[in-house]
Amino acid sequence: MSHSFPSCPGRLGLYPVVDSLEWIARLLDAGVRTIQLRIKDRPAAEVEPVIEQAIALGRQYQARLFINDYWQLAIKHGAWGVHLGQEDLDVADLDAIRRAGLRLGLSTHDDSEIDRALAAQPSYIALGHVFPTQTKEMPSAPQGLEQLKKHVARLGSMPTVAIGGISLERAPAVLACGVGSIAVVSAITQADDWRAATAALLALAGTGDEADA
Numbered sequence: 001m002s003h004s005f006p007s008c009p010g011r012l013g014l015y016p017v018v019d020s021l022e023w024i025a026r027l028l029d030a031g032v033r034t035i036q037l038r039i040k041d042r043p044a045a046e047v048e049p050v051i052e053q054a055i056a057l058g059r060q061y062q063a064r065l066f067i068n069d070y071w072q073l074a075i076k077h078g079a080w081g082v083h084l085g086q087e088d089l090d091v092a093d094l095d096a097i098r099r100a101g102l103r104l105g106l107s108t109h110d111d112s113e114i115d116r117a118l119a120a121q122p123s124y125i126a127l128g129h130v131f132p133t134q135t136k137e138m139p140s141a142p143q144g145l146e147q148l149k150k151h152v153a154r155l156g157s158m159p160t161v162a163i164g165g166i167s168l169e170r171a172p173a174v175l176a177c178g179v180g181s182i183a184v185v186s187a188i189t190q191a192d193d194w195r196a197a198t199a200a201l202l203a204l205a206g207t208g209d210e211a212d213a
C-alpha cells in the first residue's frame, strides 16, 4: 500500500526554476525560499557535483530545494524534494523517494494526469502550462486561466503550483485562480533586471514561509 509523501506548505510562494548553481545562489541570497534545479539531459556524473552543492546551499538558507529529474542523486545527497513529470512516473522508484523522506512534486496537464498524480499522494501538484512558453517545447495546448481555476478547485487542500508563461504582468491573474505557488523561468532569468523582477514576484506570491492560513 502506498502512503503519502511528506507535506509542503499549502502555499509554496514564488518558485523559480533554474539551471545552474549560480542562479540558485543569487536567488537564495535575494530571499527566494522555494526553488528548483532543472538541468536537462546531462550525464549523472556531470550533474552530481552541481546537485550536491545546490543541496548544500539550499540547506544553508533553510530553503525548499527541489531537484528535477535526477531523483537518485536527490536521494543520495538529501534534497528537500524532487520534481518529476508524468513520463518519470513510469520509471522512478517512488517508494525509494518516500522512504528517504523527500517531498515529491508532480507535473500535470489535464484531468487524467491529475488522477494519476493524486494516486501517488505527492506533496504538491504542478498545473501547466498556463500560457504559451518559449522555455520548453510542450505537446499540449496552454490550459489558460479558466482551466487552471477548475483544477485548483478540484485539488482542494493539495498544494498547487502553476507553471508556463507566467510573467510579472500575468502573475496576479494566475494567483487569483487560487494557486499556492507560481513557478517561473524566463520571468526571472530573461528579465532586464532579475533582482527587481524577483523582488516584485516575491511581493506578489510570497516566499512560501508564511504560515498556512
Ligand SMILES: Cc1ncc(COP(=O)(O)OP(=O)(O)O)c(N)n1
Residues within 6 Å of the ligand: 015, 017, 036, 038, 068, 069, 083, 084, 085, 086, 105, 106, 107, 126, 127, 128, 136, 161, 163, 183
Ligand atoms: C514546478 C514544475 N512544474 C512542472 C515542471 C515540468 O516538469 P517535467 O514535466 O518533468 O518536465 P521537465 O521540467 O523535466 O522538462 C517543472 N520542472 N517544475
Ligand SMILES: Cc1ncsc1CCOP(=O)(O)O
Residues within 6 Å of the ligand: 017, 128, 129, 132, 133, 134, 135, 136, 163, 164, 165, 166, 183, 184, 185, 186, 187
Ligand atoms: C519546465 C516547464 N514545464 C512546463 S512549462 C515549463 C517552462 C516554464 O518556463 P517559463 O516560465 O519561461 O514559461
Ligand SMILES: [Mg+2]
Residues within 6 Å of the ligand: 068, 069, 083, 084, 085, 088
Ligand atoms: Mg522532469
